[in-house]
Each structure stands twice: as structure tokens, then as C-alpha cells.
Amino acid sequence: MMIFLVNLAQILLMILAAPMAVGIVKKMKARLQNRQGAGISQPYRDLSKLFGKELLLAENASWIFRAAPYIVFTSTVLAASVVPVIVVDSPFSWTADVIALAGFLAIGTFFTALAGMDVGTAFGGMGASREMTFAALAEPALLMSIFVLSVSAQSTNLSVMIHHILEAGLLLKPSIAFALIAMLMVSIVENGRIPVDNPGTHLEVTMIHEAMLLEYSGRHLALIEWATQIKLVLFATLIFDLFFPWGISGTVAVSALLIALGLWVFKLIVFFVLLVIMETGLAKMRLFEVPQFLSTAFFLALLGMFMHYILEVGAQ
Amino acid sequence: MALNLALGALAISLFAAATAVLLVGKDNVARFTVFGLLAVSAGLSIASGMVGLLTHASVALSLPVGLPWLPMHTRLDALGAFFLLTIGALLIAVSIYSIGYVREYTGRKGFASLGVFMGLFVAGMQGIVLADDAFTFMLFWELMSVSSYFFVTFEHEHEENRKAGYVYLIMAHVSGLLILGGFATLYASAGSFEFSSMRDATLSPFWSSVAFLLAAFGFGMKAGVVPMHVWLPEAHPVAPSNASALMSGIMIKVAIFGFIRVVWDLIGVDGFQWWWGTLILLAGSSSAVTGVLLALQQHDLKRLLAYHSVENIGIILIGLGLGMIFAYYGHPLLAALGLIAGLYHTINHALFKGLLFMGAGAVLHATGTRNMEEMGGLIHRMPMTAVVFLVACVSISALPPFNGFVSEWLTFQAALLAPQLEGSLIPMLIPFSAAMLALAGALAATCFVKVYGIVFLGQPRSPSAADAHEIDGWMKFGMAIPAVLCLLLGILPTLFIPLIDAVPQLLIHASLSSSVHAHGWLWLTPVSEARASYSAPIALFGMLVLGGLIYWLLHPRGQVVRRVHFWSCGNPHVNTRMQYTATSFAQPLRRIFSGIYQPVEHIEIDRSDHKLLTRSIHYEVHAQDMSWRFIYRPLLALSERVSVWVAKQHQRGVHAYLAYMFVTILVLLAFLL
Numbered sequence: 005m006m007i008f009l010v011n012l013a014q015i016l017l018m019i020l021a022a023p024m025a026v027g028i029v030k031k032m033k034a035r036l037q038n039r040q041g042a043g044i045s046q047p048y049r050d051l052s053k054l055f056g057k058e059l060l061l062a063e064n065a066s067w068i069f070r071a072a073p074y075i076v077f078t079s080t081v082l083a084a085s086v087v088p089v090i091v092v093d094s095p096f097s098w099t100a101d102v103i104a105l106a107g108f109l110a111i112g113t114f115f116t117a118l119a120g121m122d123v124g125t126a127f128g129g130m131g132a133s134r135e136m137t138f139a140a141l142a143e144p145a146l147l148m149s150i151f152v153l154s155v156s157a158q159s160t161n162l163s164v165m166i167h168h169i170l171e172a173g174l175l176l177k178p179s180i181a182f183a184l185i186a187m188l189m190v191s192i193v194e195n196g197r198i199p200v201d202n203p204g205t206h207l208e209v210t211m212i213h214e215a216m217l218l219e220y221s222g223r224h225l226a227l228i229e230w231a232t233q234i235k236l237v238l239f240a241t242l243i244f245d246l247f248f249p250w251g252i253s254g255t256v257a258v259s260a261l262l263i264a265l266g267l268w269v270f271k272l273i274v275f276f277v278l279l280v281i282m283e284t285g286l287a288k289m290r291l292f293e294v295p296q297f298l299s300t301a302f303f304l305a306l307l308g309m310f311m312h313y314i315l316e317v318g319a320q
Numbered sequence: 321m322a323l324n325l326a327l328g329a330l331a332i333s334l335f336a337a338a339t340a341v342l343l344v345g346k347d348n349v350a351r352f353t354v355f356g357l358l359a360v361s362a363g364l365s366i367a368s369g370m371v372g373l374l375t376h377a378s379v380a381l382s383l384p385v386g387l388p389w390l391p392m393h394t395r396l397d398a399l400g401a402f403f404l405l406t407i408g409a410l411l412i413a414v415s416i417y418s419i420g421y422v423r424e425y426t427g428r429k430g431f432a433s434l435g436v437f438m439g440l441f442v443a444g445m446q447g448i449v450l451a452d453d454a455f456t457f458m459l460f461w462e463l464m465s466v467s468s469y470f471f472v473t474f475e476h477e478h479e480e481n482r483k484a485g486y487v488y489l490i491m492a493h494v495s496g497l498l499i500l501g502g503f504a505t506l507y508a509s510a511g512s513f514e515f516s517s518m519r520d521a522t523l524s525p526f527w528s529s530v531a532f533l534l535a536a537f538g539f540g541m542k543a544g545v546v547p548m549h550v551w552l553p554e555a556h557p558v559a560p561s562n563a564s565a566l567m568s569g570i571m572i573k574v575a576i577f578g579f580i581r582v583v584w585d586l587i588g589v590d591g592f593q594w595w596w597g598t599l600i601l602l603a604g605s606s607s608a609v610t611g612v613l614l615a616l617q618q619h620d621l622k623r624l625l626a627y628h629s630v631e632n633i634g635i636i637l638i639g640l641g642l643g644m645i646f647a648y649y650g651h652p653l654l655a656a657l658g659l660i661a662g663l664y665h666t667i668n669h670a671l672f673k674g675l676l677f678m679g680a681g682a683v684l685h686a687t688g689t690r691n692m693e694e695m696g697g698l699i700h701r702m703p704m705t706a707v708v709f710l711v712a713c714v715s716i717s718a719l720p721p722f723n724g725f726v727s728e729w730l731t732f733q734a735a736l737l738a739p740q741l742e743g744s745l746i747p748m749l750i751p752f753s754a755a756m757l758a759l760a761g762a763l764a765a766t767c768f769v770k771v772y773g774i775v776f777l778g779q780p781r782s783p784s785a786a787d788a789h790e791i792d793g794w795m796k797f798g799m800a801i802p803a804v805l806c807l808l809l810g811i812l813p814t815l816f817i818p819l820i821d822a823v824p825q826l827l828i829h830a831s832l833s834s835s836v837h838a839h840g841w842l843w844l845t846p847v848s849e850a851r852a853s854y855s856a857p858i859a860l861f862g863m864l865v866l867g868g869l870i871y872w873l874l875h876p877r878g879q880v881v882r883r884v885h886f887w888s889c890g891n892p893h894v895n896t897r898m899q900y901t902a903t904s905f906a907q908p909l910r911r912i913f914s915g916i917y918q919p920v921e922h923i924e925i926d927r928s929d930h931k932l933l934t935r936s937i938h939y940e941v942h943a944q945d946m947s948w949r950f951i952y953r954p955l956l957a958l959s960e961r962v963s964v965w966v967a968k969q970h971q972r973g974v975h976a977y978l979a980y981m982f983v984t985i986l987v988l989l990a991f992l993l
Contacts, residue, residue, distance in 0.1 A: 055874070058882065059881055059882070060882055060883075060884050061881050061882070061883050061884070062883070062884065062885070062886035062887070063883045063884065063885060063886070064697065064700070064779060064886070065883075065886075066699045066700060066706075066777065067699075068699065068710075068777065074867045074870055074871055075867065077867075077870060078862075078863050078866045078867040078870065079863065081866060082859060082862055082863060082866070085862070098843070098849075098853045098855070099853075099854070099855045099858045099859055099862075100720075100854055100855070100859055101852045101853065101854060103729050103732050103852075103854075104720055104725075104729070104854050104859070107718070107719055107720040107725055107729075108720060108859075110717075110719055110762070110765060111714075111719050111720065113765075114714070114717060114719060114765055114769060117769045117773070118769060118772060118773055118777060120773075121769070121773030121774070121777045121778055121900070122773075122777045122778065123778070123886045123888075124696065124697070124777070124778035124779035124886075124896065124899045125886055125888040125894055125898075125899070126888070126894065126898045126899060126900065127888060127889060128900075129773070129778070129899055129900025129904070129905065130900060132769060132773060132900070132905070133770075133900060133904065133905045133906075133907070133908060134908060136765065136766040136769045136770070137766060137908040137909050137912070139762060139765070139766065140759070140762040140763045140765065140766040140909070141759075141762070141912075142762075143758065143761070143762035143765075144755055144758035144759040144761075144762055147732075147754075147755075147758045148751075148754075148755050148758065151736060151751065151754065154736055155736055155738070155751070158850075158851065159850055159851050159852060160732075160733070160736065160851070160852040161850065161851070161852055161853060164850050164851075218887060218888070218889060219886055219887055219888075223874045227870070227874075291908075292908075292911065292912075295908075295912040302755070302759075305755075306751070306752070306755055309751040309755075310748060310751070313747055313748050313751070314748075
């Protein structure tokens with residue numbers, strides 16, 4: 005029973021902390037660029053303002069356009085509920101494994117793209133076309149990099165995989181290194197960060213994600229923005245779970261949970277510092293370099309998989 | 321009982337064909353009788369399939385018809401029962417849909433032929449799965465192939481349809497010839513056409529490989545495996561949509577049935593060789609990716625769907641290939657997992673592809689065009705079609721909680737078990753095919769965002785799309801059936817897998833039902849709980865509760881949502897021609913995979929008035945199917961050269977003919993001595 009409560013608590017934690025995480029990223033980025041920047045609670049204020057605003061719908065928007073924000077938010081939360089944050093044996097992780105997790109995220113992408121095409125503006129179609137093109141290359145890369153760990157752990161269940169990694173000790177295997185690099189590259193694309201997409205701008209000819217959301221307003225926009233924030237924390241947590249799970253609690257003892265929570269926050273901050281440094285230091289790449297970036301990720305993951313078979317299966 | 325039901329279904333299909341002949345000229349009566357009878361036949365197929373799968377019975381019966389020395393042997397076993405169920409599940413929907421759909425054909429010349437050949441076609445497919453000797457099998461096989469030719473050429477006024485029919489007929493017969501060769505090889509060692517003696521016969525490794533290759537190529541050609549798929553995108557789009565739904569939904573699955581029957585059953589799992597599974601796995605992986613890549617570049621809706629059939633056949637073959645590899649390496653449980661994954665995808669694809677073709681038929685009916693560039697905004701004019709079509713799109717894109725996800729998930733699970741084969745290099749290939757499966761699945765999602773976004777969303781791109789109308793009740797009802805089944809198969813795999821489990825029990829004497837069911841009906845655990853688990857009911861429940869809760873919390877009651885002109889970044893002067901089109905949607909992928917498509921672009925800019933004033937721009941782009949360029953055109957050129965050469969040899973003088981005779985005698989002597 006206790007573990008269910010802890011699981012619910014960690015889902016809520018991820019949902020509620022996500023705006024703050026984005027606030028921290030924005031603040032750090034601003035400081036690094038010699039700007040004052042808004043406070044770290046600004047995303048909460050933005051969300052509550054959007055939730056309170058009147059909703060405006062385009063005349064020819066269909067029910068897909070109205071349903072998409074709810075589907076996107078729900079599927080993202082569902083994906084987040086599967087990922088262990090502070091306790092390894094999260095009961096909800098039995099509901100769906102990593103393949104289903106990728107599936108839940110794909111539902112969100114699918115409906116965001118459909119909503120982008122619903123009103124029939126040029127920008128919406130453009131965003132949908134680009135988002136789906138990159139998603140089509142990113143999803144296999146994501147799956148392959150997770151599979152490197154799956155074949156090693158002989159499982160696609162996240163809790164079992166974390167146990168395996170914790171037991172196997174420090175995983176300095178070449179296959180894991182390749183998988184990690186691929187996973188980081190995919191996370192950048194999936195979350196639309198620089199150098200692939202810029203989350204901070206509208207009205208750029210090279211925009212991808214934002215182009216699909218141009219027609220949204222009010223609570224619809226708030227739900228989608230929130231889902232995007234959850235997705236960032238979700239990917240970060242997934243990377244910690246798969247590659248740096250140390251500190252995550254194996255029991256529901258309060259002290260262990262608090263340590264796990266502290267370490268999770270610490271890992272997040274380290275991750276965000278790296279993200280901010282990268283986003284400040286790099287320029288956005290040309291649109292048609294993104295597929296090369298993604299196919300590099302894909303082949304790195306595939307190479308990691310082959311490494312696993314050649315170097316590691318035989319050596320065991 | 322099960323076999324009697326199945327034979328009854330077959331008889332009713334034949335009777336439907338006969339009724340169509342009797343009712344020539346009474347098109348409206350024929351419409352209800354023929355397709356009503358086919359629906360009854362479908363119901364009997366489902367019943368016999370269910371009984372066959374539940375009782376695990378193998379019942380055989382010799383019918384006193386056929387050749388004097390070879391009565392017709394029929395048998396219903398678990399494999400046949402599963403495919404009868406698949407046939408019945410889609411046929412019942414398509415029959416009901418057809419009652420409405422064929423109304424537009426009533427009164428036109430040749431209407432009766434549609435009913436006649438539909439009855440024969442269905443009878444052919446039902447006969448194939450029931451056949452228990454090679455002769456009966458080939459008889460029904462040809463019945464299926466030839467009667468479907470008449471669907472392709474149904475609208476024979478158009479030259480392209482006649483051409484497509486010709487290509488279809490040639491490919492169907494080459495495949496028939498190869499299959500016949502496969503049976504001949506088996507006959508040579510069994511000494512009988514009956515499947516029971518072929519099962520018992522032992523073949524030498526060489527001859528069993530010959531039989532395997534002949535069957536793999538023969539059935540592969542009919543199933544549309546790359547690079548033998550070229551007939552499929554020509555033939556399926558031009559047939560009437562209810563016929564294309566059956567052809568794409570179940571006819572190519574009957575080829576999969578034939579492959580399983582000959583390779584897994586007649587040659588037998590014990591006769592597998594190490595490279596067989598590898599070959600099937602490679603064929604499956606390449607079909608999956610090539611099919612979806614080519615589909616992405618189509619703007620003819622039905623042609624696009626036809627290419628997706630190539631992709632899905634590939635996914636089925638990945639499951640079967642994995643099963644064959646595991647069976648060879650002595651892992652019957654894993655082989656059962658691969659086989660079940662393949663079979664699950666078989667019935668899934670039958671349902672959602674049948675539904676997609678029916679939806680395409682509805683759109684064609686409403687707008688009069690198959691060209692996606694002339695559609696748009698149909699969700700407002702065809703709300704019901706839009707809902708069921710979305711279900712099919714989500715299912716084929718392998719998104720949870722629908723059925724396509726379950727079968728791809730099972731295939732991934734089978735692929736990730738690869739390390740259990742020790743001491744060979746094949747495990748290296750398996751992650752590669754898993755990667756290809758992941759790529760195909762993600763590209764399929766892209767393609768169906770394109771299809772749905774261009775056809776149903778946005779603004780109408782032509783007057784015919786703006787004036788489209790919703791379809792009638794029969795067609796709606798027919799499309800609702802597979803849509804509901806797609807969801808049910810997606811959320812209740814734990815109830816369905818034990819049913820299919822009779823097939824691996826029959827073929828490899830291994831069963832998954834104990835492990836699948838180990839944690840109750842809520843949890844799908846194909847191998848063990850620690851490996852992977854997936855609970856679609858809980859996921860769906862979570863989505864509904866959470867989504868409903870958020871909607872309830874956020875939705876202000878008693879307030880009407882204000883509708884305004886769209887924003888489009890503050891540019892009000894946007895017309896329907898400025899929307900993204902199917903061609904432009906696929907442009908990034910066309911550029912990324914230009915090595916595969918080798919797109920041919922043609923741009924004409926009219927600046928007749930002044931060199932700075934552009935009057936019009938004409939842009940054309942064609943993505944190519946490389947198999948035409950590298951395989952079929954050279955093959956055609958070769959066969960043409962050979963026939964020209966032969967023709968020339970005919971026209972030589974007397975001395976040449978004397979030389980031919982001399983050489984013939986020499987050759988004969990050499991063989992006789």
C-alpha cells in the first residue's frame with residue numbers, strides 16, 4: 005500500500021515540479037547570457053494565466069483540435085507514471101514497459117501533429133511535417149539505445165532494468181557509452197532544444213514544435229506547454245534511471261526516500277547546467293542537418309547493440 | 321462440427337456467386353442477396369474458426385468430388401481455423417459495407433460480375449485454408465487468383481486498369497507456378513498429393529531447401545514481399561474499394577497461410593535449416609522499411625495504402641522469421657512467441673487495413689477522387705467516417721492502446737530475446753531487424769499523420785471535397801465492426817492470445833498460454849513477469865479517467881467557446897492553396913532518403929512577359945520504386961531480347977533448320993548413350 009502512495013507521490017512530484025524545472029533552466033540560461041531573467045516560478049505564473057484566459061477557437065477547428073491538448077497531456081502523464089523517480093519498484097512500472105513508454109510519447113506527438121494540420125494554415129502543416137519527420141527518426145534511435153540496456157538486463161521493464169544496473173555495478177561498458185550518447189542526442193530532439201529547435205521563439209521559419217501550436221490559446225495552450233515541461237523532466241529522469249540510477253531507493257523507508265529525492269534534484273540540476281551550457285554555446289543547426297544528427301544517434305545506438313553482442317555476450 | 325460449419329461457409333460463398341448469375345439485371349435485389357449471403361458465410365467462418373481454435377481439433381473429411389483417383393481432402397486444424405477466423409472477421413464487415421458501397425455500380429454493365437467473382441474469390445480463400453491435399457490447394461488458389469483479376473479490371477475502360485490487371489495476372493501465375501514447383505518437390509518424396517503423407521515424408525536437406533525456396537518465393541510474391549511487390553500498388557488501388565479491402569486485408573494473408581502451411585507444417589519444424597529463418601527475417605525487415613518509405617511518397621490514397629500492405633507483410637514476416645530462427649536453435653517457447661506475434665499482426669492488419677480501404681472507398685465515394693491533393697476538411701462533412709478512419713490510422717501506427725501496438729510489442733519482445741542463441745552470428749542480425757521494425761513503425765505514424773491531416777483535416781482543396789457527403793448506414797455499420805475489433809484486440813490481448821495459442825501447439829508443440837496468463841487477464845506477460853509486462857486495460861482506464869478528470873476540472877460550464885478567424889501569425893490572407901499538401905508534407909523525407917527514391921524533379925517557370933515577372937510555376941516530382949528500374953525493366957528487356965532472338969531463328973533458311981535437326985539429334989544421342 006505504502007509503495008502505491010510513494011508511486012503516486014513521485015508522479016505528482018514530476019508533474020508539479022516540471023514547470024519549476026523549466027523555470028530553473030530559463031533562469032540559469034539568462035544568467036549565463038548576462039541577463040537578469042524571470043524568477044524560477046515564472047512558468048507557474050504563465051500556466052495559471054493561460055488557464056484563466058478565455059479560449060479562442062478557429063472557425064474551422066474540429067474536435068481533433070479540441071481533444072488533442074487533453075490527449076497530449078494525459079499520454080505524457082501516463083508516460084511519466086511509468087518511470088521510477090525515487091523508488092525502484094514502482095508498481096505502475098508494471099503497467100507499461102519502455103516500449104509502451106515510447107508508445108505513449110508517440111501518441112502525444114501524433115495528436116500534436118494532427119492538431120497542427122487541423123486548421124489548415126501553412127505554418128501548422130509545416131510544423132507537423134517537420135515534427136513527424138524528426139520523430140520518425142528519433143523514435144527508433146530512442147528505442148535502440150534503450151534496447152542496448154534491455155538485452156543486457158534481459159528485460160524491458162524499467163524497474164527490472166534499474167535493478168540489473170544497480171547490481172552490475174559501475175557500467176563502464178562501451179555499449180552503454182554508445183547508448184548514452186545516442187539517448188542524449190535523442191532527448192535534445194524530442195524536447196526541441198537548441199541546437200535542433202528553439203523552445204524560446206515563435207515565428208522563425210525554422211521552428212518545428214511551436215509551429216504546430218500557433219493556433220492554440222487559453223487552457224489548451226496551457227495543457228500542451230505543461231506537457232512539454234513534463235516531457236523534459238521525464239527524459240532527464242529516464243536517462244538517470246537507465247545510466248545513473250545510483251541513489252534511487254530500493255525500499256519505502258522515509259530516510260532512503262529523502263536521500264533518493266535529494267539525489268534526483270541534484271542530478272536534475274547537473275543535467276540542466278550541462279543543457280544550459282550547451283544551449284548557450286551552440287548555434288541552432290540548419291534544418292536539414294537534423295536528420296544527420298538523428299541518424300548519427302541511431303547508428304550509435306545500433307553500434308552499441310553490436311558492441312554488446314561482440315564484446316560483452318562472449319566475455320560473460 | 322467445426323469442419324461442417326466451414327464447408328457450409330464455403331458452399332454459401334459458391335451459392336452467392338451462383339445467385340449473382342441468376343439475378344443478372346436485378347441489380348438492387350442482387351446487391352442485398354449476394355452480399356447478405358456472403359455475410360452469412362462470414363458468420364459461419366467465424367463460428368467454425370472459433371470452434372476449431374477452442375477445441376484444438378483436427379478434423380478431416382474427404383469429399384467425393386475432384387479427380388477419379390484423388391478425392392478432395394479437406395481438414396480443419398488450428399492453423400486453418402485461425403485464418404478462417406481472420407477471413408470471417410473482415411468479410412462480415414466488408415459484406416455489410418458492400419451492400420451500400422456497390423449501389424453506385426448498380427445499373428452499369430457488368431455489375432453482376434462483381435457479385436459472381438466476389439463469391440468465387442471468397443470461396444477460393446476459404447477453400448485454401450481447408451485444403452488437405454496439394455491438388456485442392458492449387459485449385460482454390462487459382463480460383464482466388466483468377467477471380468481477383470476481375471476486380472482489378474472491373475473498370476476496364478481505363479487503360480491503366482487493364483495494364484495493372486495484366487501485371488497482376490502475370491505475377492499471380494508466376495507465383496502459382498513456383499508454389500506448384502514446391503508441391504512437386506514435396507510430392508516427389510511423399511509419393512502422394514495428400515498433405516498427411518507430405519508431413520510424414522522426410523526430405524533430404526537439399527530438396528527440403530528447394531521446396532522452402534520455391535514456397536518462400538511463390539507465396540512471397542503473392543504476399544507482396546519486396547522486391548516482388550510491384551503488382552500490389554498497381555492492382556489494389558484500381559479494384560473497387562470493397563474488393564481492395566478484401567485483397568489487401570485477407571488475400572495476401574492467405575499467402576502467409578500458405579507459407580506457414582508448407583514450411584512450418586508440411587516440411588515441418590524439424591526440417592528447418594539455419595538460413596531459412598534468416599532469409600525470412602531479412603525479407604521481412606526490408607519489406608517493412610521499403611514499403612513504408614514508398615508509401616510516404618504516394619498521393620493516391622489507395623496506392624499509399626497498398627504500399628502499407630507491403631510494410632505490414634514485412635512486419636508479419638519479421639515475427640515468423642524470428643520464430644523460425646528460435647525453432648531451429650531449439651527454443652520452442654520463443655518460437656511460439658515469434659509465431660504468435662506474426663499471427664497477431666496478421667489478424668490486426670486484416671482488420672485495420674480492411675477498414676482503411678473501406679474508409680478510402682467512402683472518401684472516393686464522397687469526393688470522386690483518389691488523389692489526396694484534392695481532399696481536405698472531410699472531418700466536417702464525413703464525421704463518422706473520420707472517427708473510424710482515425711481508429712485505423714492510430715492502430716496501424718502502432719500506438720497504444722490499439723491492436724497494432726500489441727503485435728509490434730510482441731515482435732519486439734521476441735527480437736529482444738535473441739541473446740539466448742549462443743555460438744552464432746545470427747543474433748547480430750536480430751537487433752538490426754528490431755531497428756528496422758522501430759523505423760518502420762515510426763515512419764508509418766508519420767505517413768498516417770499525413771494521410772489523416774491531408775484528407776480529413778485542414779480546409780477543402782477542391783470543390784468536390786467541399787461538397788462531400790457522409791456515406792449511408794450500411795457502409796457506416798460495415799466500418800464500425802473492424803474499428804471496434806481493433807480496440808478490443810488492443811486492450812484484451814490476454815484473452816485473444818490463448819486462442820491463437822492452438823497454432824503453435826499444433827505446429828511446434830509449444831504453448832504460451834500459461835505464461836501469457838500467469839498474472840490474470842489484466843497483464844500481458846509473454847515470457848515472464850520479470851521480462852516485460854504490459855497492461856492495456858489499465859493504460860486505457862488511466863487515460864480515460866485522467867483525461868476525463870482534466871476536462872471536467874478545466875471545462876467551464878455554461879460558457880460557449882468563442883469561434884474566431886484563425887490567427888496564422890497575423891496573416892489573414894491565407895487561402896486553401898497555401899496549405900501543406902501530401903507532396904510537401906513528405907518533402908523532408910524525400911530529401912533525407914533521396915538515395916532510395918531518386919526523385920525526378922521537373923520545374924517550369926513561365927516568365928513570358930518579363931524576365932522578372934513570374935506568371936506561373938509548374939513543379940512535378942516523382943519518387944521512383946527502384947525495383948522497377950533495377951529488376952523488372954532489365955528482366956523485361958531480357959525477355960524481349962530472347963523472344964526477338966527466337967523469332968529470328970524461326971526465319972532462317974532450310975540449311976539452318978537442317979543444322980537445328982543435327983544438333984537436336986546430337987543432344988539426344990548424348991543423353992541416350
